[in-house]
Amino acid sequence: MTQPNELGEFLRSRRSRLSPTDVGLHGSTARRVTGLRREELAVLAGVSADYYARLEQGRARNISDSVLSAVADALRLDDLERRHLTELVRPARSVSSTTSKPLRVRAALRAMIHALDPTPAVLHGPRMEVLAINRAGAALLDDFEAMPPAERNMVHWMFLNPKARAVYPDWSDIAAQLVAILRLAAGRDAGDQRLAALIDEITAQSDEFATYWSDHRVSQHTHGPKRFEIESVGALTLNYEALIPPSDPELRVIIYTAEVGSPSEERLRELLKSRPVDVGT
Structure with a gap:
C-alpha cells in the first residue's frame, strides 16, 4: 500500500456523497463535480476556501479541534x-509502528477460544488475522489453522478463497464490511507495514477489493445477524457478538450463536456431529 x-x-469521498440540497444550499443544477464543491464545504465549515483546499491536499498544519469538528x-x-x-489528522503512532x-x-x-466450543468462536487481530479458531468456528467458516500462516486472514480469505462466496450468501455485504474494518485499521496506524503488504497483495489480485477500498468506508465489528450456507446442513442464521479482551484491546473475540429452538440451532448441532471434540492447541 x-x-x-x-x-x-x-x-473528498465524504464530500462527494453530499448534494447541495442535502445541506440546504441552492444554486445551479449544472455541476461538473459529484457532490459538494470545496468552496461549498468550506462555507459550511466556516473556514476559508484556501484553508480547506490545503486541508484536502495534506498541506494544512496544526489543525485545531474546533476546525476538525466543524x-x-x-x-x-x-x-x-x-x-x-481524527486519526488521519493526528496519527497515534510513528512509521516504526510496533504493530508491524x-x-x-x-x-x-x-x-x-477452544473452551467455548461447541459455540463457534474466532480470535481476530487488528489486521483481521485469524489468530485462533475453535472446532465449531472451523466447521462454520474454514480450517484456518490448516492454512499457510500468510493466508490466515479473514479479508485474504474473503477475496482470494472461493469457499468464502459459498459460505456467505450475502458475500458482497460482508466483504464490504471487512474492507471497511481494514480501512479503519489503516487510518489508525499508517506505519503498519504488515497491513500495507496485505492490502497491496489483495489489491493486486482482486478488483472487487480495490473497488471497496477506494470507497473509504469505515466500520467495526459490533454485533448482528449473519447468514451462512453450509453444504452439509443447509442455511443458518447466527448472531455474532464482538468482544474486546480488556488486556488485549487490539484483539477481537467473535462469537456466533443461534436462536434457542431455531432451525439454525439444530443445523449447527448437526454440523458439529462429525467433527472431533475440540481439545485446544
Whole structure:
C-alpha cells in the first residue's frame, strides 16, 4: 500500500456523497463535480476556501479541534467517521509502528477460544488475522489453522478463497464490511507495514477489493445477524457478538450463536456431529 494523501482522499469521498440540497444550499443544477464543491464545504465549515483546499491536499498544519469538528459537522460524519478523521489528522503512532511486529497471543486467551466450543468462536487481530479458531468456528467458516500462516486472514480469505462466496450468501455485504474494518485499521496506524503488504497483495489480485477500498468506508465489528450456507446442513442464521479482551484491546473475540429452538440451532448441532471434540492447541 503506497502512502498517498489518505486524509484528502477520505475528505473528498465524504464530500462527494453530499448534494447541495442535502445541506440546504441552492444554486445551479449544472455541476461538473459529484457532490459538494470545496468552496461549498468550506462555507459550511466556516473556514476559508484556501484553508480547506490545503486541508484536502495534506498541506494544512496544526489543525485545531474546533476546525476538525466543524469539518466533520459539515460532512455529516458519524461517530466512527469522526474518529477516523481524527486519526488521519493526528496519527497515534510513528512509521516504526510496533504493530508491524507479529502479534503474540496469550496462551490463556487461545485456550478460551477452544473452551467455548461447541459455540463457534474466532480470535481476530487488528489486521483481521485469524489468530485462533475453535472446532465449531472451523466447521462454520474454514480450517484456518490448516492454512499457510500468510493466508490466515479473514479479508485474504474473503477475496482470494472461493469457499468464502459459498459460505456467505450475502458475500458482497460482508466483504464490504471487512474492507471497511481494514480501512479503519489503516487510518489508525499508517506505519503498519504488515497491513500495507496485505492490502497491496489483495489489491493486486482482486478488483472487487480495490473497488471497496477506494470507497473509504469505515466500520467495526459490533454485533448482528449473519447468514451462512453450509453444504452439509443447509442455511443458518447466527448472531455474532464482538468482544474486546480488556488486556488485549487490539484483539477481537467473535462469537456466533443461534436462536434457542431455531432451525439454525439444530443445523449447527448437526454440523458439529462429525467433527472431533475440540481439545485446544
